[in-house]
Amino acid sequence: MRKPLRKPLHKPLRTRVADLMHSAWIGATGRVSRTILASLGIALGVAAYVALSGIAASNQATLLARLDALGANLQVVTPGQDAARQTIPLPDYAPETIARQPNVEQVGVFTTPPEKIQIFKNQLVPTSNGNALALNIMAPGALDAIGATYAHGHGIDRNNEHLPVAVLGSEAAWRLGVTDVGDRVLIDNEWYGVIGILDPLPQAETLNTSAIIGKAWALAHYPDQAADIAKINAIYVRTVAGDAETLRRMIAHAANLAGGNVSVTASADLSKARNATSDSLTTLGLMIGVIALAVGGMSIANMMIVTVMERRGEIGLRRALGATPGNIRMQFVAEAAMLSALGGLAGILIGAGTAGGVALTAGQPLALDWGGLPLAWGAAVTVGIMAGLYPAGRAARLTPTEALRSE
Amino acid sequence: MAVAGMDPLSQPTADSASWQGEPGHGRLLTLENVTKAFSGKDGTMTQILHPTNLTIAHGERIAIVGPSGSGKSTLLSLLGTLDMPTSGTLRYNGDDVTAMGERQRSDLRAARIGFVFQQFHLIASVSALENVMVGLQYTTLPRAERRDRATAALEQVGLGHRLRHRPSQLSGGEQQRVAIARALVKRPDIIFADEPTGALDTDTGHTILDLLFAAADSGASLVVVTHDPNVAARFPRRLHIRDGVVREIAGETTREGDGHA
Numbered sequence: 001m002r003k004p005l006r007k008p009l010h011k012p013l014r015t016r017v018a019d020l021m022h023s024a025w026i027g028a029t030g031r032v033s034r035t036i037l038a039s040l041g042i043a044l045g046v047a048a049y050v051a052l053s054g055i056a057a058s059n060q061a062t063l064l065a066r067l068d069a070l071g072a073n074l075q076v077v078t079p080g081q082d083a084a085r086q087t088i089p090l091p092d093y094a095p096e097t098i099a100r101q102p103n104v105e106q107v108g109v110f111t112t113p114p115e116k117i118q119i120f121k122n123q124l125v126p127t128s129n130g131n132a133l134a135l136n137i138m139a140p141g142a143l144d145a146i147g148a149t150y151a152h153g154h155g156i157d158r159n160n161e162h163l164p165v166a167v168l169g170s171e172a173a174w175r176l177g178v179t180d181v182g183d184r185v186l187i188d189n190e191w192y193g194v195i196g197i198l199d200p201l202p203q204a205e206t207l208n209t210s211a212i213i214g215k216a217w218a219l220a221h222y223p224d225q226a227a228d229i230a231k232i233n234a235i236y237v238r239t240v241a242g243d244a245e246t247l248r249r250m251i252a253h254a255a256n257l258a259g260g261n262v263s264v265t266a267s268a269d270l271s272k273a274r275n276a277t278s279d280s281l282t283t284l285g286l287m288i289g290v291i292a293l294a295v296g297g298m299s300i301a302n303m304m305i306v307t308v309m310e311r312r313g314e315i316g317l318r319r320a321l322g323a324t325p326g327n328i329r330m331q332f333v334a335e336a337a338m339l340s341a342l343g344g345l346a347g348i349l350i351g352a353g354t355a356g357g358v359a360l361t362a363g364q365p366l367a368l369d370w371g372g373l374p375l376a377w378g379a380a381v382t383v384g385i386m387a388g389l390y391p392a393g394r395a396a397r398l399t400p401t402e403a404l405r406s407e
Numbered sequence: 408m409a410v411a412g413m414d415p416l417s418q419p420t421a422d423s424a425s426w427q428g429e430p431g432h433g434r435l436l437t438l439e440n441v442t443k444a445f446s447g448k449d450g451t452m453t454q455i456l457h458p459t460n461l462t463i464a465h466g467e468r469i470a471i472v473g474p475s476g477s478g479k480s481t482l483l484s485l486l487g488t489l490d491m492p493t494s495g496t497l498r499y500n501g502d503d504v505t506a507m508g509e510r511q512r513s514d515l516r517a518a519r520i521g522f523v524f525q526q527f528h529l530i531a532s533v534s535a536l537e538n539v540m541v542g543l544q545y546t547t548l549p550r551a552e553r554r555d556r557a558t559a560a561l562e563q564v565g566l567g568h569r570l571r572h573r574p575s576q577l578s579g580g581e582q583q584r585v586a587i588a589r590a591l592v593k594r595p596d597i598i599f600a601d602e603p604t605g606a607l608d609t610d611t612g613h614t615i616l617d618l619l620f621a622a623a624d625s626g627a628s629l630v631v632v633t634h635d636p637n638v639a640a641r642f643p644r645r646l647h648i649r650d651g652v653v654r655e656i657a658g659e660t661t662r663e664g665d666g667h668a
Contacts, residue, residue: 015549026537029532030530317524320522321517321545322514324513326510400490
């Protein structure tokens with residue numbers, strides 16, 4: 001005895017979605033070459049966006065690294081002045097309190113050098129022939145906080161800070177005719193061994209024309225001026241990138257808890273450049289991506305119109321098999337969405353590959369806009385759905401007999 | 408509720424009598440003064456089907472014959488609820504189909520009516536099995552059961568060894584057998600076949616017709632449109648349609664295919 005189907009009016013949602021995806025897959029992949037051609041536009045659109053934003057992100061990462069090297073995230077704390085233009089010394093605790101602040105990565109302390117110090121290559125140079133070099137006194141680690149790198153040798157650390165050794169800035173080394181470590185220079189009529197020569201420091205220009213000696217040695221060598229030498233001259237504060245103004249206020253407060261004036265200078269122009277750069281590059285990638293996606297959507301709409309005309313027979317058959325106009329509409333919308341979803345995936349791969357290739361050849365770090373990938377894909381699918389609406393509407397409006405008559 | 412007799416939600420006990428009548432007893436489909444007219448481009452109405460009264464009983468086998476353009480296919484579309492009459496009433500198991508909405512008619516077709524077409528209308532990019540499963544896509548059956556039923560239906564038409572073949576890998580006769588399996592798989596009340604042998608050679612056509620009769624033996628009514636007198640001759644009841652007028656052909660009994668036995 002045959003049994004007719006006993007069916008509830010609606011299938012469970014999961015079955016409906018599974019059936020929809022299945023017929024969308026069949027429809028979208030039925031003709032491989034056409035699928036590729038139709039989704040090419042979307043693929044290129046997504047690829048353009050992913051590649052461009054990826055290249056932009058790589059560029060940006062490189063640029064930001066360079067900006068940061070230039071000191072975009074370096075603040076300099078120096079003693080402030082009161083209303084009578086008298087210098088307010090920085091309290092001794094300032095380096096510690098600043099280091100304790102969030103967003104502060106490293107703190108480097110320079111103390112006050114003795115006055116009227118002259119620096120020469122040797123005693124044969126006339127003392128009237130000053131070469132405009134300055135002496136700086138650093139606590140161990142201060143040059144690391146600035147991000148200084150050494151052309152030769154190394155810096156002053158806890159092992160040698162009590163010895164008569166000096167680190168020369170790049171310009172100072174050139175003026176003194178010192179080309180390598182192991183040479184010696186005459187500072188205030190005292191021989192100092194050169195243990196390091198710095199690379200140029202764009203983030204701390206004054207150090208380029210400085211000879212730098214250790215704080216412990218300076219205190220021991222100038223016992224009569226020890227009190228002055230111990231005073232903090234400048235604190236270099238390396239922070240994580242962030243709002244420069246907020247950081248500056250925070251550091252200023254930490255530097256003098258009593259509320260006395262301190263001077264905090266930052267490379268503010270660099271901070272602005274940093275923000276501006278990231279905005280303009282991302283916007284460019286987005287604009288190109290949007291234009292390409294729109295063109296891709298049109299090519300999908302075009303192809304879906306052709307598909308609907310070609311598959312009138314199938315539409316008629318499905319209507320005869322019990323598909324409602326809504327079922328037909330959903331099928332073709334899902335097919336268009338499937339096309340754009342596949343195109344979007346291909347686009348992400350192509351774009352990421354392109355960005356990776358460009359980054360590799362340019363020697364940049366590969367940085368993708370990871371958060372943007374699902375958004376780009378979602379935009380592609382949305383474009384596909386919109387492109388499918390009109391053709392699907394035409395398919396749904398066909399009456400079964402019209403559709404079946406077509407062949 | 409107007410559609411209670413075929414409401415897919417009904418419990419099996421509630422309406423089993425109305426649709427499980429013995430072959431030859433009980434009306435499955437009736438046309439009451441049904442007409443069909445199309446409006447031409449100049450606005451004039453062309454009458455395709457003149458007022459027609461017709462009853463198809465459960466399990467009945469009917470051939471519709473007539474010259475091309477006579478309205479055979481229009482009549483079939485009306486009976487199969489694919490098209491709506493211009494006037495008159497179509498009843499399915501006593502329920503007024505002309506009063507139903509698109510969705511109810513679709514549900515009716517999905518669950519109760521099988522179609523076989525001259526051009527097979529198989530989906531070229533999927534296997535025979537998938538094509539038969541499409542016959543159940545708009546029902547509520549879970550996929551696994553659709554697959555089982557489709558496999559059984561293909562075995563029933565002798566294509567158990569061809570499940571994975573694409574339509575292009577099958578002969579015309581085999582393709583039509585897939586189409587028949589697709590109509591059978593839902594275990595329909597009635598099968599409509601529009602020139603099912605039209606695209607096939609005589610021998611293959613004969614086999615296909617045998618299959619349709621065998622399928623109808625499980626209790627379904629069978630309505631076949633044909634212009635081939637040899638095909639029509641195998642049916643116990645024949646309707647002749649000419650210029651939109653339907654009349655019964657009286658005369659000799661069938662040589663074979665008497666499903667009432």
